[in-house]
Amino acid sequence: MATQHELTPADPSENSAAAGGRPSTLLSVNGLSVAYGDQQVVDDVSFSLGRSESLALIGESGSGKTTIARTVLRLLPNSAKILGGTVTFNGRDVTNVSDREFRPLRGTQLGFVPQDPGNALNPVRSIRVQAHETAALLKLKDKAAEKQRIFETFEQVGLPDPERVYRSYPHELSGGMLQRVLIGLAVLPRPPLIVADEPTSGLDVTIQKVVLDLLSELKASLGISLLFITHDLAIAAERADTLVVLKDGVVQEHGTSASVFAAPKSDYTRELQADVPAINPDRYRAARSVRAAAAGEQPTKQIELRSVSKTFHTRDRVITAVDDLSLSVQRGKTHALVGESGSGKTTAVRLLLGLEQLDAGEIVVATETVSGHSRSQWRSARRHLQLVYQNPFTSLDPTWKLERIVREPLDRYNVGDKSERHQRVVEALHNVGLPDSLLCRRPTNLSGGQRQRVAIARALVMHPDVLVLDEPTSALDVTVQAAIMDLLVRLQDELGLTYLFVSHDLSLVRQIADTVTVLQDGRVVEAGSVEQIFASPEDPYTQALLKAIPAVPRLGEDRRVLDHAAV
Amino acid sequence: MSYITLPERSSVSSSTRKLFAGMPPTVFLAFLIIVIVALWAIVPSLFTSHSPVTAVPLDRFESPSAAHWFGTDYLGRDEFTRVVYGTRSSVLNAFVAVGIGLAVGGALGLIAGFFGGLTDSVIGRGVDTMLAIPAFLLAVTIVVALGFHTVNAAIATGITSIAIFARIMRAETLRVRQSVFVESSYLQGGSRLFVLFRHVLPNAYRSVLALSVLQLGYAIIVIAALAFLGYGSPPPAADWGLLISDGQDYQFAPWLVYCPAAVVVITVLSINRISRWLRNTN
Numbered sequence: 001m002a003t004q005h006e007l008t009p010a011d012p013s014e015n016s017a018a019a020g021g022r023p024s025t026l027l028s029v030n031g032l033s034v035a036y037g038d039q040q041v042v043d044d045v046s047f048s049l050g051r052s053e054s055l056a057l058i059g060e061s062g063s064g065k066t067t068i069a070r071t072v073l074r075l076l077p078n079s080a081k082i083l084g085g086t087v088t089f090n091g092r093d094v095t096n097v098s099d100r101e102f103r104p105l106r107g108t109q110l111g112f113v114p115q116d117p118g119n120a121l122n123p124v125r126s127i128r129v130q131a132h133e134t135a136a137l138l139k140l141k142d143k144a145a146e147k148q149r150i151f152e153t154f155e156q157v158g159l160p161d162p163e164r165v166y167r168s169y170p171h172e173l174s175g176g177m178l179q180r181v182l183i184g185l186a187v188l189p190r191p192p193l194i195v196a197d198e199p200t201s202g203l204d205v206t207i208q209k210v211v212l213d214l215l216s217e218l219k220a221s222l223g224i225s226l227l228f229i230t231h232d233l234a235i236a237a238e239r240a241d242t243l244v245v246l247k248d249g250v251v252q253e254h255g256t257s258a259s260v261f262a263a264p265k266s267d268y269t270r271e272l273q274a275d276v277p278a279i280n281p282d283r284y285r286a287a288r289s290v291r292a293a294a295a296g297e298q299p300t301k302q303i304e305l306r307s308v309s310k311t312f313h314t315r316d317r318v319i320t321a322v323d324d325l326s327l328s329v330q331r332g333k334t335h336a337l338v339g340e341s342g343s344g345k346t347t348a349v350r351l352l353l354g355l356e357q358l359d360a361g362e363i364v365v366a367t368e369t370v371s372g373h374s375r376s377q378w379r380s381a382r383r384h385l386q387l388v389y390q391n392p393f394t395s396l397d398p399t400w401k402l403e404r405i406v407r408e409p410l411d412r413y414n415v416g417d418k419s420e421r422h423q424r425v426v427e428a429l430h431n432v433g434l435p436d437s438l439l440c441r442r443p444t445n446l447s448g449g450q451r452q453r454v455a456i457a458r459a460l461v462m463h464p465d466v467l468v469l470d471e472p473t474s475a476l477d478v479t480v481q482a483a484i485m486d487l488l489v490r491l492q493d494e495l496g497l498t499y500l501f502v503s504h505d506l507s508l509v510r511q512i513a514d515t516v517t518v519l520q521d522g523r524v525v526e527a528g529s530v531e532q533i534f535a536s537p538e539d540p541y542t543q544a545l546l547k548a549i550p551a552v553p554r555l556g557e558d559r560r561v562l563d564h565a566a567v
Numbered sequence: 568m569s570y571i572t573l574p575e576r577s578s579v580s581s582s583t584r585k586l587f588a589g590m591p592p593t594v595f596l597a598f599l600i601i602v603i604v605a606l607w608a609i610v611p612s613l614f615t616s617h618s619p620v621t622a623v624p625l626d627r628f629e630s631p632s633a634a635h636w637f638g639t640d641y642l643g644r645d646e647f648t649r650v651v652y653g654t655r656s657s658v659l660n661a662f663v664a665v666g667i668g669l670a671v672g673g674a675l676g677l678i679a680g681f682f683g684g685l686t687d688s689v690i691g692r693g694v695d696t697m698l699a700i701p702a703f704l705l706a707v708t709i710v711v712a713l714g715f716h717t718v719n720a721a722i723a724t725g726i727t728s729i730a731i732f733a734r735i736m737r738a739e740t741l742r743v744r745q746s747v748f749v750e751s752s753y754l755q756g757g758s759r760l761f762v763l764f765r766h767v768l769p770n771a772y773r774s775v776l777a778l779s780v781l782q783l784g785y786a787i788i789v790i791a792a793l794a795f796l797g798y799g800s801p802p803p804a805a806d807w808g809l810l811i812s813d814g815q816d817y818q819f820a821p822w823l824v825y826c827p828a829a830v831v832v833i834t835v836l837s838i839n840r841i842s843r844w845l846r847n848t849n
Contacts, residue, residue: 353754383756386754387751389751394746394747394748395747395748397746397766398770399769408752408757412756413756
């Protein structure tokens with residue numbers, strides 16, 4: 001593996017001057033190998049990170065990227081063993097120093113921004129207490145001085161009302177604000193290095209952009225180095241100077257963002273690049289134009305929601321989840337329902353499937369008005385309307401075997417006899433690209449992608465007209481996502497299915513949808529064809545969503561020029 | 568921790584080997600003890616040549632020896648033989664007790680957790696009431712009402728354990744009921760009963776099963792305690808609790824207390840060990 005290139009690009013001279021003879025490389029990892037028990041998860045990984053630079057470790061789940069970050073931070077669990085290699089921080093080998101020697105480095109030298117802001121702060125202690133815990137590292141003379149620094153930092157990370165945040169408990173703040181608090185706490189002691197482990201994967205897309213902008217800005221203004229851990233190649237390419245692509249613990253590719261992006265050398269990076277929706281808006285254009293031509297002759301509405309409203313009543317307030325929502329989906333087309341968390345897209349889907357009763361409006365599937373149906377009427381209506389859930393790890397009964405899982409709808413609706421059912425199960429499995437040999441397996445023995453294929457097979461086995469896809473790939477890795485999307489596009493082509501595709505990922509929507517409805521707070525803010533909405537969004541919210549799609553660096557462009565422009 | 572590796576034998580099927588491989592030695596020992604105790608209950612005559620009832624006046628109060636492992640009692644009967652013959656009633660009645668708790672408590676918990684609402688409230692308050700009454704007091708009261716017999720003691724023990732079974736089953740059912748795959752089954756046309764028995768129950772019963780093993784040990788103790796206090800079958804029955812109770816009258820022959828008591832303790836500890844192992848391996 002070619003891992004030993006000199007990667008630190010020509011060093012910004014003002015830095016080494018300020019450093020006064022300190023090494024220009026802040027962090028370097030050399031030939032690192034880590035194993036959990038017998039299983040080696042990191043194999044001979046080397047990279048280095050210079051001062052006020054950013055480096056992204058990219059990989060899918062199981063690629064070892066988090067293990068590397070944990071090794072750098074010395075947060076490895078006891079079951080992990082460093083087999084070889086060194087981690088050098090600020091010119092000092094910290095691979096095998098004792099915890100006592102390492103502790104002073106934490107916080108003051110190495111900051112950490114965790115993945116899930118909802119879990120990273122202690123829920124029973126106020127932000128004030130937790131901020132002072134960090135501020136104590138500064139060794140200021142009293143609490144008042146600490147408080148002043150905390151407020152300064154909170155303002156720096158763009159928290160609008162530091163006083164309120166300071167006095168709040170974590171549950172009183174939104175996810176985006178919590179992530180800012182965490183970033184604030186990480187930069188408060190001004191560490192030269194911040195490790196950010198998927199800092200935005202739990203956040204909505206617009207907030208994701210704001211957080212990433214903030215990190216880039218802090219990097220520029222405070223001269224902090226950033227070590228990003230991410231699964232998203234588009235974000236990494238947009239934000240980092242250097243990329244390290246990992247697969248199964250082995251470095252696949254290593255170089256400046258621009259060069260890796262412009263001319264990927266390894267097959268894996270090429271595959272990854274082809275699979276990222278933000279980089280390939282036209283992946284399914286051919287299939288889409290075929291659909292457009294076919295449907296052009298005689299458009300029929302397959303699903304129609306007319307002025308649908310739904311409110312929920314909790315003890316002390318009324319939440320309008322869906323407000324006067326109208327949309328229609330043409331037969332054989334893909335309609336995307338787009339919005340961030342709390343936009344009402346899930347409620348809309350549940351109303352369509354009869355899992356919730358609507359307050360006002362009307363839902364028409366094919367030519368039948370399904371709203372107001374009785375239980376048994378719903379039962380027959382749902383034969384043609386199937387749902388694929390977001391998370392295949394929870395949507396399949398772990399105690400059942402695959403054959404029974406896929407056959408369940410046939411059994412419940414009494415379709416055909418025993419051999420015919422078996423026939424249809426096998427056919428559905430073949431349709432989704434799974435071999436019969438899996439029939440006797442249970443879901444626990446399958447990968448995430450295989451599970452989602454099973455879920456799709458289960459939906460297809462009734463030969464439905466409509467598939468409702470509720471973020472069907474958001475729990476999956478990007479290459480698996482691409483394979484599932486390929487499958488869905490192929491199935492639509494072969495079986496003439498109509499898709500209602502629910503997603504928060506606009507780059508994915510741009511790839512596969514024909515028409516789109518953008519929801520915000522339960523209302524439709526914009527609707528129309530994908531070309532029209534993506535080319536000229538009219539509503540400011542839609543514009544913000546579109547801006548959040550990571551900008552793909554054009555080939556050959558110097559990243560640092562862009563960074564300076566951003567400041 | 569070290570693990571037992573069994574010698575490979577052709578008669579041992581591969582699945583059994585897989586079960587024993589990786590089992591901690593203490594668990595293996597516990598299983599061995601339970602198997603012996605189970606055999607005592609099924610075929611007591613294999614383990615002893617003495618009679619549990621016939622008095623031998625010449626051999627009264629002999630201390631433990633090769634001929635009489637646990638010594639002899641005030642009628643000269645072999646104490647070991649009495650313990651072995653007493654196993655059936657002590658252990659089988661513990662199963663009766665757990666069976667009652669598991670069936671009634673499990674059903675109540677399943678219904679409460681699955682249907683929720685008013686059903687849950689009514690069952691929940693009933694369970695709370697049962698938990699408020701000290702279990703042993705309740706058991707004694709029930710035995711007095713039903714009559715002095717070991718089976719009645721077992722029924723009483725079973726009734727007192729209903730509440731805890733119901734609690735655990737309800738919690739598990741609530742967890743599983745909210746799973747996505749349960750909703751998915753409804754969407755595929757599954758009826759409530761179908762979902763309850765095919766999806767919810769198979770996913771909820773595991774921790775209740777581990778609890779029932781634990782409760783088996785507890786039931787043995789409670790039944791022995793009831794017998795000790797005279798709420799079980801009257802002599803000449805040989806319930807473990809009764810043996811301990813009989814022995815306490817003769818302080819110069821302490822083996823009449825220690826030996827049957829040791830059997831109870833070892834059996835219950837073995838069951839507890841197995842229960843904990845089951846819970847951790849699942």
